[in-house]
Amino acid sequence: xxxxxxxxxxxxxxxxxxxxxxxxxxxxxxxxxxxxxxxxxxxxxxxxxxxxxxxxxxxxxxxxxxxxxxxxxxxxxxxxxxxxxxxxxxxxxxxxxxxxxxxxxxxxxxxxxxxxxxxxxxxxxxxxxxxxxxxxxxxxxxxxxxxxxxxxxxxxxxxxxxxxxxxxxxxxxxxxxxxxxxxxxxxxxxxxxxxxxxxxxxxxxxxxxxxxxxxxxxxxxxxxxxxxxxxxxxxxxxxxxxxxxxxxxxxxxxxxxxxxxxxxxxxxxxxxxxxxxxxxxxxxxxxxxxxxxxxxxxxxxxxxxxxxxxxxxxxxxxxxxxxxxxxxxxxxxxxxxxxxxxxxxxxxxxxxxxxxxxxxxxxxxxxxxxxxxxxxxxxxxxxxxxxxxxxxxxxxxxxxxxxxxxxxxxxxxxxxxxxxxxxxxxxxxx
Amino acid sequence: xxxxxxxxxxxxxxxxxxxxxxxxxxxxxxxxxxxxxxxxxxxxxxxxxxxxxxxxxxxxxxxxxxxxxxxxxxxxxxxxxxxxxxxxxxxxxxxxxxxxxxxxxxxxxxxxxxxxxxxxxxxxxxxxxxxxxxxxxxxxxxxxxxxxxxxxxxxxxxxxxxxxxxxxxxxxx
Amino acid sequence: xxxxxxxxxxxxxxxxxxxxxxxxxxxxxxxxxxxxxxxxxxxxxxxxxxxxxxxxxxxxxxxxxxxxxxxxxxxxxxxxxxxxxxxxxxxxxxxxxxxxxxxxxxxxxxxxxxxxxxxxxxxxxxxxxxxxxxxxxxxxxxxxxxxxxxxxxxxxxxxxxxxxxxxxxxxxxxxxxxxxxxxxxxxxxxxxxxxxxxxxxxxxxxxxxxxxxxxxxxxxxxx
Numbered sequence: 051x052x053x054x055x056x057x058x059x060x061x062x063x064x065x066x067x068x069x070x071x072x073x074x075x076x077x078x079x080x081x082x083x084x085x086x087x088x089x090x091x092x093x094x095x096x097x098x099x100x101x102x103x104x105x106x107x108x109x110x111x112x113x114x115x116x117x118x119x120x121x122x123x124x125x126x127x128x129x130x131x132x133x134x135x136x137x138x139x140x141x142x143x144x145x146x147x148x149x150x151x152x153x154x155x156x157x158x159x160x161x162x163x164x165x166x167x168x169x170x171x172x173x174x175x176x177x178x179x180x181x182x183x184x185x186x187x188x189x190x191x192x193x194x195x196x197x198x199x200x201x202x203x204x205x206x207x208x209x210x211x212x213x214x215x216x217x218x219x220x221x222x223x224x225x226x227x228x229x230x231x232x233x234x235x236x237x238x239x240x241x242x243x244x245x246x247x248x249x250x251x252x253x254x255x256x257x258x259x260x261x262x263x264x265x266x267x268x269x270x271x272x273x274x275x276x277x278x279x280x281x282x283x284x285x286x287x288x289x290x291x292x293x294x295x296x297x298x299x300x301x302x303x304x305x306x307x308x309x310x311x312x313x314x315x316x317x318x319x320x321x322x323x324x325x326x327x328x329x330x331x332x333x334x335x336x337x338x339x340x341x342x343x344x345x346x347x348x349x350x351x352x353x354x355x356x357x358x359x360x361x362x363x364x365x366x367x368x369x370x371x372x373x374x375x376x377x378x379x380x381x382x383x384x385x386x387x388x389x390x391x392x393x394x395x396x397x398x399x400x401x402x403x404x405x406x407x408x409x410x411x412x413x414x415x416x417x418x419x420x421x422x423x424x425x426x427x428x429x430x431x432x433x434x435x436x437x438x439x440x441x442x443x444x445x446x447x448x449x450x451x452x453x454x455x456x457x458x459x460x461x462x463x464x465x466x467x468x469x470x471x472x473x474x475x476x477x478x479x480x
Numbered sequence: 481x482x483x484x485x486x487x488x489x490x491x492x493x494x495x496x497x498x499x500x501x502x503x504x505x506x507x508x509x510x511x512x513x514x515x516x517x518x519x520x521x522x523x524x525x526x527x528x529x530x531x532x533x534x535x536x537x538x539x540x541x542x543x544x545x546x547x548x549x550x551x552x553x554x555x556x557x558x559x560x561x562x563x564x565x566x567x568x569x570x571x572x573x574x575x576x577x578x579x580x581x582x583x584x585x586x587x588x589x590x591x592x593x594x595x596x597x598x599x600x601x602x603x604x605x606x607x608x609x610x611x612x613x614x615x616x617x618x619x620x621x622x623x624x625x626x627x628x629x630x631x632x633x634x635x636x637x638x639x640x641x642x643x644x645x646x647x648x649x650x651x652x653x
Numbered sequence: 654x655x656x657x658x659x660x661x662x663x664x665x666x667x668x669x670x671x672x673x674x675x676x677x678x679x680x681x682x683x684x685x686x687x688x689x690x691x692x693x694x695x696x697x698x699x700x701x702x703x704x705x706x707x708x709x710x711x712x713x714x715x716x717x718x719x720x721x722x723x724x725x726x727x728x729x730x731x732x733x734x735x736x737x738x739x740x741x742x743x744x745x746x747x748x749x750x751x752x753x754x755x756x757x758x759x760x761x762x763x764x765x766x767x768x769x770x771x772x773x774x775x776x777x778x779x780x781x782x783x784x785x786x787x788x789x790x791x792x793x794x795x796x797x798x799x800x801x802x803x804x805x806x807x808x809x810x811x812x813x814x815x816x817x818x819x820x821x822x823x824x825x826x827x828x829x830x831x832x833x834x835x836x837x838x839x840x841x842x843x844x845x846x847x848x849x850x851x852x853x854x855x856x857x858x859x860x861x862x863x864x865x866x867x868x869x870x871x872x873x874x875x876x
Contacts, residue, residue: 512756512758512761512763513733513758514756514781515779516778516876517776517778517876518735518736518738518777518778518779518874518875518876519775519776519875519876520775520872520873520874521694521735521872521873521874521875522694522695522696522873523696523740523870523871523872523873524696524698524699524870524871525699525868525869525870525871527698527818544775546748546773546774546775547742547747547748547868547870548746548747548748585747586870587742587747587868587869587870588699588701588868588869588870589866589867589868590701590702590711590866590867590868590869591703591865591866592711592858592861592864592865592866592867593865593866594703594708595703596701596702596703597702602866603701603702603703604699604700604701604702605700605702606700606702606714606817609819611819611820611825629834629835629836630828630835630836632836633820633821633824633825633836633840634821634836634837634838634839634840635819635821635839635841635842636819638815638817638818638819638842639819639842639844639845639846640815642817644705644706645706646704646706646712646800646808646810646853646855647714647798647800647808647810647814647851647853647855648705648712648714648853649714649814649815649817649851649853650814650815650817651798651814652723652726652793652813652814652815652848653726653815653846653847653848
């Protein structure tokens with residue numbers, strides 16, 4: 051096992067050295083300033099205090115309640131502080147209750163908030179309630195799609211999307227892109243997202259950034275790393291506080307450029323500005339790649355401490371399953387979480403988590419049955435391909451496993467250098 | 481305005497997820513771009529009409545129905561909402577069909593020959609208590625005095641004085 | 654470092670990296686309705702009244718973006734892809750005969766009209782043949798409003814203003830929902846202390862035709 055590792059590693063090293071780096075600090079260092087969020091934070095906090103003061107003066111007035119909820123939810127989006135998400139959500143529920151849950155617009159807001167919190171069944175229920183309250187059919191259909199895709203109701207989601215009349219509308223294009231991506235047509239998805247970007251690029255700064263950063267992610271999935279990088283830079287040029295784009299650049303510095311010091315610098319900057327729990331995991335990955343196991347474990351611990359706060363609910367289950375299987379050798383815990391997810395929503399992705407959890411619990415047969423029936427050829431997500439390959443390999447399906455691993459290599463950038471190494475080793479052994 | 485309701489309250493809530501803050505517009509060049517075709521998103525005239533009388537499911541339809549076609553498309557719905565309010569008549573002596581017919585075509589009738597005010601159906605001024613006028617017409621019955629708890633929202637004036645000079649609206653808070 | 658990597662955590666971390674990167678895309682942008690990808694599309698109120706300063710003139714007001722708290726007002730703006738259009742029917746058929754079109758770009762508002770509509774309906778092109786007036790958009794915190802007028806007596810303004818509307822909307826919604834039986838006395842003005850993005854156009858009545866009364870409504874259209 052060691053010998054091929056070293057050999058492969060030498061090859062990897064050689065190939066990195068010859069590859070040109072993409073992330074150039076000259077392009078983005080200016081964005082790594084302290085306080086980029088400060089003015090937005092100050093403004094939004096002032097908005098919150100305005101509506102909270104009115105709430106105190108007025109008693110319970112649903113206008114003030116909804117506006118305060120809005121400010122909390124925007125503060126969550128800015129800071130990642132989950133308390134704001136919880137408070138915003140409970141204010142919305144209170145406001146809705148004041149109107150006997152008869153106001154479709156609040157129900158739509160609750161539905162979208164439930165999606166943010168990965169409470170997809172609730173999201174679908176709120177959307178149904180909004181339908182019952184004669185809510186806008188157009189919004190109903192958009193949310194049917196959004197919740198349906200997460201719950202694995204692809205037929206219904208596709209149907210709802212098809213009912214939208216304007217096939218050139220932004221709302222349609224971004225969802226169609228999601229559907230095509232789900233179906234494995236990444237190129238088509240990218241094309242649709244580009245069209246969506248054309249629609250909004252001169253209309254709204256936030257939609258410009260949202261659409262272009264999603265497009266950048268998709269370029270990355272497709273291995274079009276240079277285009278991905280350029281798109282993230284354009285996002286930051288538009289809005290220096292759009293920190294999400296920096297995460298993508300950090301990944302490019304690490305995964306493509308193998309410039310882990312630079313990647314860490316960016317990630318530490320992000321952590322200094324906002325609370326995104328997944329940044330801890332990215333740092334853990336990089337510390338691991340550098341061989342700093344103590345630091346790695348520390349970041350994993352910090353991640354766990356954060357996302358196991360009650361406010362996060364199921365938002366980070368996917369990450370937790372990975373951490374419990376890969377890092378903490380607690381596959382039983384992973385199985386518990388995966389089992390909960392599958393009850394909530396049965397999708398190729400959640401079946402993959404379950405199969406993987408069984409596999410890590412030594413239940414190869416169960417893993418094999420699940421992977422064969424519900425995952426294999428049903429999702430094109432590199433994680434799932436990788437898991438399935440290992441499950442197949444352990445069950446004697448070497449050819450299929452090899453084919454899957456080779457497919458994974460096409461997503462090397464997305465999977466990162468550590469996983470790529472492991473794939474190559476595994477391939478050499480099969 | 482009850483229109484606020486069409487989307488804006490929730491818009492404010494949900495836009496929060498992504499549309500954090502509003503945008504400074506980008507300045508492409510210093511010339512005005514007057515090209516292209518603009519397509520209707522929203523329309524309104526009298527306050528509250530859309531919100532009170534049109535169900536959420538049909539708001540977008542109402543917003544993109546030209547006023548001359550509103551009566552045919554929405555008269556029945558307006559009448560059924562009035563029925564729900566227990567409406568029979570009002571100070572103008574209008575029966576349900578007449579009142580629905582007057583409301584459903586959402587335009588402001590504005591006098592060109594003299595003073596304008598919402599209460600006399602001759603326009604809408606900044607200080608007009610339009611909501612109380614509407615509540616009185618809907619809930620006040622023949623005398624205008626019925627349903628005292630409903631015929632007036634007891635908010636009678638703006639919270640800031642208007643200006644006697646253009647643009648007349650008060651400076652922002 | 655590379656050696657360490659090999660001997661160290663290689664088999665430890667397997668999939669964290671991929672999960673980080675392949676993580677769910679950010680939630681879809683909030684949905685609010687067709688054409689609503691610009692926040693400036695929602696009209697909150699329309700006013701039309703005889704000018705208090707000159708009774709030979711008519712004032713039209715179109716307000717958008719309701720419930721702006723003071724803190725939110727500074728960042729509010731008029732989107733560049735939206736046309737704000739006053740529609741005027743002076744023949745009594747509820748079909749517009751004249752339009753006043755307002756566009757905001759680069760911190761300036763340009764107003765065309767009143768001008769004959771040509772083809773009425775749900776789509777518009779800019780009537781560049783009409784008389785035009787241009788004004789700088791008044792900023793939040795400006796000492797006095799920036800206004801402009803043209804030779805035919807039209808005056809215009811665009812910028813944040815106190816929302817002139819007053820209403821106990823909160824209580825009203827509860828009454829409609831059946832969770833309150835009546836208004837409070839005194840009521841609570843749901844719009845107290847809040848601002849809107851306002852467009853004000855004052856024109857000589859003579860430019861609106863000779864009818865004794867006109868029908869007016871406001872529209873937002875976007876491209």
